[in-house]
Amino acid sequence: MSYERKKILVLGAGYAGLSTVAKLQKTIGVQEADITLINKNEYHYEATWLHETAAGSMNWEDGVYPIAKVVDNMKTRFIPAEVTKINRDEQTVETTQGVFEFDTLIVALGFESESFGIKGMDEFATTIVSPQTAVATREAIEKNFINYKTSKDPKDLSILVGGAGFTGVEFLGELVETLPVLCKAHGIDYNDVKITCVEAMPSMLPMFSDELTKYAVDFLESRGVEFMLGTAITAANENGFVVKVNDEEQRLEASSVVWTAGVRGSRLMEESFEGVKRGRIVVKEDLTVEGYPDIFAIGDVAAVMNGTGENARPYPTTAQIAMQLGEHTAKNIKLQLNGEKTEAFAYDDKGTVCSLGANDGIGVVLGREIKGKSAAFMKKVIDTRAVLKIGGVVLGATKGKFL
Ligand SMILES: Cc1cc2nc3c(=O)[nH]c(=O)nc-3n(C[C@H](O)[C@H](O)[C@H](O)COP(=O)(O)OP(=O)(O)OC[C@H]3O[C@@H](n4cnc5c(N)ncnc54)[C@H](O)[C@@H]3O)c2cc1C
Known part of the structure; x- marks a missing residue:
């Protein structure tokens, strides 16, 4: 009788995919399975x-590490390639480096920007969804500030941020720290800089109490940010945003336009599975796709339900x-390899911290509200923990935030 090792194929080396690989490497024997990570x-x-990269407070290289540092070559083969198609019934995945077969598939392809069909947004706004787009955001702002020295056009010192969600607020928190430095370098008066954040919802940061949200708003407003809440962006163009205020159209002018208000799961999800909404598929309690016990969907491509029946809502990604x-x-x-029953996932929510630059923030940690320096400290702990958990002590020591 021939014995074949199971082919485990992991797509995506973000938080979800790399955590899977790191844990599999610890629990699965060399003879049990071949792991391939793409x-x-x-x-x-x-x-x-x-x-942080988008606002210029961190070089993009400081926020990345080689996947090879996590991969145990005895157990895992890493293939740098782009996944182009998932053939769920044929149990194959097509990539720019060839076709891969699987017995077990883990889809962890993460998030992309979503502009909800707002005219011109994809074309005229930069985003913060990858190191490349974050660098492009920073470069656009810097280029416009440099242009201002000759143009003297106030538009070149104006920044529009679409969305006062978590990403928008964290980005603004960094911007109010880095822009004064950029201004100083180019002999520009920071008082001439205009930062406007436009949000369609009447309130912001629903995950935090009114008191914490007010703390964040006061922090940002006192550093020059203007918020326009309850204001829908209807279009973006080379001059900025078109917005609706009390049913009246207004034009907000800026050379730097950043969209932070929408993400979705990978577009490959719609092409590969049925019932996918905005790149996310509802998964079963054990995180497999309905009808496919050997396909797991995790991270930002998955809608993991909190509760059951009509009241069930997906956990935020x-x-x-x-x-x-x-x-x-x-x-x-591992349970499947042992011929045992899989287990239901239970989320352990440890809390959330939203940074306001390097030294301030707001958050709820283990049920307790924090703000100011303690929140900033906690944020660094959380950021470092993520590196440590996936990459181990050596990466934690070199890439963590306590250097
Ligand atoms: C600015 C910002 C701040 C955030 N802050 C927080 C926070 O404070 N706390 C928090 O919990 N969450 C935060 N989030 C959300 C968090 O980053 C995401 O939920 C998380 O990254 C999802 O992890 P993932 O592994 O599913 O996907 P990702 O991190 O998106 O990883 C997906 C991986 O798949 C790769 N990939 C994608 N498509 C392909 C393809 N076709 N072929 C091959 N590879 C592919 C990508 O390159 C990437 O490496 C923040 C997000 C942003 C943008």
Whole structure:
């Protein structure tokens, strides 16, 4: 009788995919399975740090590390390639480096920008969804500030931020720290800089109490940010945003236009599965796709339901849950290899911290509200923990935030 090792194929080396691989490597023997990890870059990027690169407080290289540093070559083969098609019934995946077969598939392809069909947004706004888009955002702002020295056009010193969600607020928190430095370098008066954040909802940061939200708003307003809440953006163009205020159209002018208000799961999800909404598929309790016990969908491509029946709502997609989903998937794969029943996922919400630059922030940690320096400290702990959990002590020591 011939004995064949199971082919485990992991797509995406973000928080979800790399957590799966890191845990599988610890729990699965060399003889049990072949693990193949496919990711479009040779590096993993800390997506939760991208706003720092976009605002210019962090070089993009400091927020990434080589995937090779996590891969145990005895157990895992890493293929840098772009996934182009998932053939779920044929149990194959097509990539720019060839076709790969699988017995067990983990889809962890993460998030992309979503502009909800707002005219011109994809064309005229920069985003914060990858190291490349974060660098493009920073470069656009810098170029416009440099242009201002000759143009003297106030538009060149105006920045419009679409969305006062978590990413928008964290980005603004960094901007109010880095722009004064940029202004000084170019002999520009920071008082001439105009930062406007436009949000369609009448309120912001629903995950925090009114008191914490007010703290964040006061912090940003006192540093020059103007908020326009309850204001829908109807279009973006080369001059800025077109918005609706009390049913009246207004034009907001800026040379730097940044869209932070929407993300969705990978567009490959719609092409590969049925019942996918905005790149996310509802998964079963054990994180497999309905009808496909050997296909797991995790991280930002998955809608993991909190509760059952009519009241069930998907958990927000975050790095925190993505890492837990990865670990749970590895556990379930091990159970499957042993011929045992898979287990239901249970989310352990440890809280959320929203940074306001390097030294301030707001958050709820283990049920307790924090703000100011303690929140900033906690944020660094969380950021470092993510590197440590996936990459181990050596990466934690070199890439963590306590250097
Ligand atoms: C600025 C910002 C701040 C955030 N802050 C927080 C926070 O404070 N706390 C928190 O919990 N969450 C935060 N998030 C959300 C968090 O980053 C995401 O929920 C998390 O990254 C999802 O992890 P993932 O592994 O599913 O996907 P990703 O991190 O998106 O990883 C997906 C991986 O798949 C790769 N990939 C994609 N498509 C392909 C393809 N076709 N072929 C091959 N490879 C591919 C990508 O390159 C990437 O490496 C933040 C997000 C942003 C943008």
